[in-house]
Amino acid sequence: MSRIPPWLFRKASRRSANIAALLPACRDLQSAMNEFRWLKEHVNSTASASKENLLYRLCRKRGQGYPLQYILGSQPFGPLDVKCRPGVLIPRPETEAYTYHLADLIKAGNLKTGEPGQRLGIVDFCTGTGCIPLLLYSLLYRKFEHLEVVGVDISTQAVSLSRDNIVHNVKLGHLPQPGTNRTLNILQQDIFQDEVIEKLQGRTWDVMISNPPYISRQVWYRGGGQIGHSVRKYEPSLALVPGNDISIPANWEHEDVFYSRLLNIAYNLKPKVILLEVGDEMQALRVISRLSQHKLSTNSHVEVWRDWPDLASSHDEESPLEITMDDGSSRLVSTKGSGNIRSIFIKLDV
Structure with a gap:
């Protein structure tokens, strides 16, 4: 991360010492001013004597x-006001974007998941704040x-x-009131215990979605990739890094182990659509x-969604991903939207 130039600190300090104090986290003056306004509104709503x-x-x-x-205690997520607390992962705008896109596809009838006016079942694993369900x-x-x-999580705090x-x-x-x-x-x-399958079987699950822990131990402890220092320092590793006690199936990486389990769960629950954040x-x-x-x-259609799946792709983003198989052959998978690769969409003929 580049250093903040001294002239920017001076410019912020002329407005407010508090705005200047926010710069290391906000990185630019406009963001610092916005956060200062939100923090001031938050403080004014408290009963603090000072x-x-x-x-x-x-x-x-x-x-x-x-x-x-964590300071303000919440994060907007679509029309919702999602409460946030230390120990539970903070909802991201990219997660909001693919959730909206999935809902739009369902409402349009493009996925043939349930019939409008009739029945639809959705299960979300590793639910965290509950923002997705x-x-x-x-x-x-x-x-x-x-x-x-239904949302499912192992964490008492998250539930x-x-x-x-x-x-x-x-x-x-x-x-709306349930x-x-x-x-x-x-x-x-x-989700690594079969009891979760037993509790959910016997009902129709049209859609299965998950934002599971997917960060490698190396990135978590040493930094790198898309994860920032603040995330590693303040957000829960339980929601981001697979535990060391989870057995790793053959041919799978430690950071991918949740996907192995989720695919097995999907085989038992037989959803028509699976969406997995990566x-x-x-x-x-x-x-x-x-x-x-x-x-x-068998009989599955796979595509990859970028951060903003409902936006048009740029020229550089239009190319499909080339997947190398174990036998040395390759497969092309289409990408959708704009931004970084964010989720895997799987449509099943069940």
Whole structure:
């Protein structure tokens, strides 16, 4: 990361010492001014006896890289106000983008997942704050007479927070009240235990989605890739890095182990659509290559979505990905949208 030039600090200091304190995290003056405004609004909403001192402390805390969402306590996610707390991964705009795109495809009937006005089942693994299942529920609620959306996470903190987010957003009027025919639930389960399959089997799951831990131990401990210092310092490794106690199947990398398990779960639950967030292009290539050897690969259509799947691709982004198979052959997989490689979309004929 490049150093901030002294003239920029001087320019920020002329406006406010607090704005200058935010620069190391914000990197530019406009972003620092925006965050200062949000922090000031947050402080003014508190019952603090010394709002000026509190604002001073929070600006310096934020300037040291502490996530803004943990300070403010929430993050906008579509129409939702998603509560954020230390120990649970902060929702990202790229995750919001592919969730919206998936919902648009479902509503348009392009995926043949459920019929408008009838029944749709969605399960989200490694749900964190619950941002994905809550957003899908809010976007699809009026389209289906019977809607079942379930989020699954191993973390007690994440499950508690995601359930709080349901109550919070219903109270704000951002989320329709779940009822008998339209349900929204969060389960605490370890996806590496077969109990999670037993709990979910017997129901129709049209869509399976997941933003699992996918960062390698080397990147987490040494830095690099798309992960920043602030993420490694303040956000939970449980949500980002597969645990050391998870056994690694043959031909899989440690950072890809969740995808191996998710493909096995999908084989049992038989969704029509699978959407998996990945860390980068190389990981997408590895997972698709392993998918080609999996029982799910029969009659499957695969494409890769970029950060913003609903935007037109630039000339450099239009080329398909070339996947090298174990037998030395290659396969071309189309890409969709603009930005970095972000997720793998799998449509199954089941």
